[in-house]
Amino acid sequence: MNDSLDTTLPIAILGAGPVGLAAAAHVAARGLTPLILEAGALVGANLESYRHVRLFSPWQYNVDRAARGLLEAAGWRMPAPDSLPTAGELVDGYxxxxxxxxxxxxxxxxxxxxxxxxxxGFDKVKTRGRERAPFVIRVRTEEGERDYLASAVIDATGTWSQPNPLGAHGVPAQGEAALGARIFYGMPDVLGRERARYAGKRVLVVGAGHSAAGTLLALAQLADEVPGTQLVWAIRGQPGAKLFGGGEADGLAARGLLGMRLQALQQSGRLELRQSFRIRSLADNGGVITVYDDAGAAPIEEIAEVIAATGARPDLELTRELRVRHDPWLESTDLLAPLIDPNEHSCGTVRPHGHRELAHPEPGYYAVGAKSYGRAPNFLMATGYEQVRSVVAALAGDLAAADDVQLELPETGVCSTRQAYDDTPAAGCCGGPAPAAAPGCCAADAQASAEGKGGCGCAAAAPAARCGA
Structure with a gap:
């Protein structure tokens, strides 16, 4: 056991999403006591907000080993390892x-x-005896504020509830706050709860990620069903091979198919693509929105609704009184930053890492999961599971296990690009069977489906997946 860990106090785990609950399972498996603090009314609150989305990683990558051991001891059985759950199915079934x-x-x-x-008893400045003082976690509840004491803190609060703004400079665009009622941040349920909000309207989707791609494909299906629905897609960069991903070469077939479907949609002319468009301001012009570019390009006009699929960032204010050290631009730990730099790495090329890369100058505090990546978008759930296994082992004093970090992920170079997939992949393609590396629709089917013709057995496009799934 770690000599500095006060076992009379629990290990606080902030967030009851997949990575937070995995951390709790590892803590319990080590004979220690977790204290799980969740802001939402239910576990998996962030996943609940996009429960309609089918993930692009199968069950085998979405279930933590320690959690699985606890569940199976209670009679639970994991679904087919290679099947793709929706976010809602992951919440309900796991x-x-x-x-x-x-x-x-x-x-x-x-x-x-x-x-x-x-x-x-310590603010950030005071040093002597600091490492022996328990952590104090201040929480806000419906009944008011209260404090919890803990021997260590595993921060799995994620980034999903802190979306990036539309503005080109990392701050909100002029007029963004005033028009907030007509801007949705994240992945709306276009074909379900939010259908009336977008049906028959001209909709702008901003962002070059998986969330943007999936939302565009859902909007395309809505446009097939409701005349007058128009799609506009704005990205800051220029389209190229990376924009539509790895296709048949993607290590996650569902994600590769997403890019193929999105590319086919754009090539069909049903999607207005505005490249190199860096948003400066938004203005209400007679009930519709005009979006202006920072460099003076022609504005995007007559927009009824905006969907900001612009990614998210961590809330660093929580740790203002802790001694934390972040990479200057990614806002991960400084040791982790070169391993996850999205300019160099995709989800599947990040090296295994654990407690040493995640440690801060504040002993006993670790940020894990999506929050550990800061602003880097290439996080995968399985990565978080290995992170918490290593961190909990280190807290328990088992450094041999903590340092033995291992992780098997699909090798792919497209995580920083954005894709989606069919709800039910077709068994074959027009003109012959699908290539072995892509057990879904071929490009011809994707083109046909994007044009509303269905293809050879291709189902209508389902909403897309996020990179963190």
Whole structure:
């Protein structure tokens, strides 16, 4: 056992998403006590916000080993390892049963929004005796504020609830706040709950990620069903091979097919693409929105609704009173930054890493999961599971296990590009069977489907997946 860990206090785990609950499972498996603090009313609150989205990684990459061990001991059985769950299916079929296990349920506190983390009796400046002081986690609840004490903190609060703005400079565009009621940040349920919001309207999607791609494909299906629905896509860069991903060469077939479908949609003329468009301002012109470019390009006009699929960033304010050290531009730890730099790496090319790369100058505090990547978008859930396994082993004093970081991920170079896939992949293609590397529709089917013709067995496009899935 780690000599500096006060086992009379729990290990606080912030966030009850997939990585947070995996951390809790590892803590429990080590005979330690987790304290799980979740801001939402249910576990997996962020996943709930896009439960309609089918993930591009199969079940085998979405279930943590320690969590699986606890669940199977209680009679749970994992779905087919190679099947693709929706975000909602992952919540209903995995996270909720996991959180309901007695060893975790008794330690789960819902509706507890963490607003600050510090050390008992210490601000950031004071040093002597600091490492022996327990952590204080300040939370806001419906009943008011309260503090929890903990021996260590595993911060799995993620980034999803802190979306990046539309503005080209990393800050909100002029007029963005005033028009907030007509801007959706993230992945709206275009074909379900939000259908009326977008049907028959001219919709602008901003962003070059998986979220943008999936939303565009869902809007294309809506346009097939509701005349007058128009699609405009604005990206800051210029389209190229990376924009539509690896296609048949992608290590995750669902993600590769997403790019093929999106490219076919653009080539069919049903998608207005505005490249190198860096948003300066938005203005209300008689009930519709005009979007202006920072470099003076022709504005995008007559927009009824905007969908900002612009990524997210971590909330660093929580740790203002802790001694943390971040990479200057990614906002990950400085040791992790060169391993995850999206200019060099995709989801599948990030090297395994653990407690040493995730450590901060503040002993006992670790950010894990999507938050550990800061502003880098190339996080995969399986990466977070290995992170927490290593971190918990280190907290338990098992440095041999903590340093033995291993991770198998699909080797792919397209994670920084954005794709989606069919809900039910076709068995073959027009003119012959699908290539072995791409067990879905071929390019001809994708083109036909994008044109509303269906292709040879290709189902209509489903909403896309996020890179973190």
């Amino acid at each position: 996270l909720r049963p996991l959180a309901a296990l007695p060893v975790l349920a008794a330690q789960l506190k819902l509706g507890q929004r963490v607003v600050a983390i510090t050390r008992a």
